[in-house]
Amino acid sequence: MASFFLQKNLGPLSVLILSIVLSVNAQETCHGKALVHGMAKLQCNYHFPNNTAKKSMSVYWQKKRNPTDKDYLEVVYAIYLGEDKTDTINKKYQERSFLEQNWDLRINNITSGDVGEYTCIVFINNRKVYDSFFKLDVFANYSKPKFDHGLSSVMTVKRGDYVDLNCTSGNGFPKPQDMYWELSNGSQPVRKLASFQIQNSSETYTIFSTLSLKVEYNISIRCILVAHHTVASEFQQVIILEDVPPVSHDYNLYIIISAVMLVLITVLAVILIVWRQNKSETVRRRNPNVEMGRRRNGSSRDNHQDQHETLMTPEQVTANGSS
Template sequence: MAELKCQYNNPDNISRESLNIYWQKNEEVVYALVSGKEAMQFVHKNYVNNTKVLLSNYDLRMYNISLKQSGEYECIVPALKEFRNKNVHKSKFHLNVLANFSVPEISSESSLVELERRSTVSLKCSSGHGFPKPQRMFWQLTDGNGTKEPRYPHYNVENIGETFNISISWTLTVEEDINVTCGLEAHHKAVSPVLQLKLKKPPVPPESDLKMTITIMISVVVLVLVSSLSIILICKQSRSTVPIAIRIPLI
């Protein structure tokens, strides 16, 4: 819904039964109030049952708005017998109709499951059915070093009928687990859901192999400790042995 301001406060105190008010766009009558009553027979077919005037201030409410209805509207209170030479009131209102873009969506022709290290992945992000023309689209990458925005990807904008579509592509090499999002800047902002790119985890050894590995490691540690203690004891014993001097009498 949109509300267009007439800015007419009836300074001449014209009675409602005598009041005529027309809202129009170019040559199309959007709403007509004749002698204080709605006169839908004068209204253009594009606006029938889609407009209403607030009798408190004669502002126009429009419903079921489309992009085609953007433009300049006029609120006109035409001359009465006592105001033959001019309109009682005339004001203009410019209506800008916007269409929000869809939530950006990331797609890929590459398999994103169990990626090998240094895998090459091609991504595309797209959003559409928005108006007016968007400002830009961009990627954001989050890894162990934080979040950054690659500078080089170029986005493509297409005019489809009354609205615009926008897309962006990116080919990257995956070195570690990362999160990727795609952002849109237009008359509103939007961000895609997070895409997680995870590397394939190394295979986990069977439980029996794991127990054997632990047993061997413990045995090696024990063997090293025993060997070390044995060497220390031998060294201590060799240091504590004192040679005995024997005297042989001379004849």
């Protein structure tokens, strides 16, 4: 026995109460998933006989308003005796629900409130001939967990200090299952549980978690959200101050002074070379006779050498004559 109550006017009847006793093979419940703000397609899986007159067809898509309330149903879409009855559709689905040619239901702009069990009911001449069920799960992916704003990815502390880290992830649906922390110091990561809070804002959830930790060694930390999907934050590096190699300011100063001195020596060498070249040029311009004397002395030495080479002894003259 099936009993359905459809609110509002369906055709000429102000209230249509369908109380039908009919043996119908039970249909398996189909399942589907959809993302918030996305689209969902719910299958009815019924085909009217070819000789069925359109005016004899009635198709209703309904949804349980409360999973525990089997009698109170919301009309998601309705066709009564071949005509669309959009005025009977619940206001939550107005202009969002559409019936496909194969009687499948399409819902646009999915919200978290669309999660639940839907029923497709088919009548021919007001006689129920078929029904099927579709369970729709709705999801919204959570944001990547993040640490407090303004927190650097590297934190330096003193050995034995306590650090407090806050991690947040939001805009997700359904309610998250857990958020835990993962600690690693280069070896196998260690899972650490911490308290967390969940807030329900409009149609989505936000989760917060706080970790208080005493730092005894360099460590990498990240928080991990567990929901319908698992999302991890970036690593937060916590480094003990004593283990950070100190920067030698004296060494840096020595490098700077050496570089400056090298530049100064180079500049002075260039200035000295240019100065000597300019000085030589100035001397030549002021004493042109000195240069001419140098040239004449050089010319006289050459002539004297030539004359010396041309003079011969009497024996050399006799030897040359006899030859």
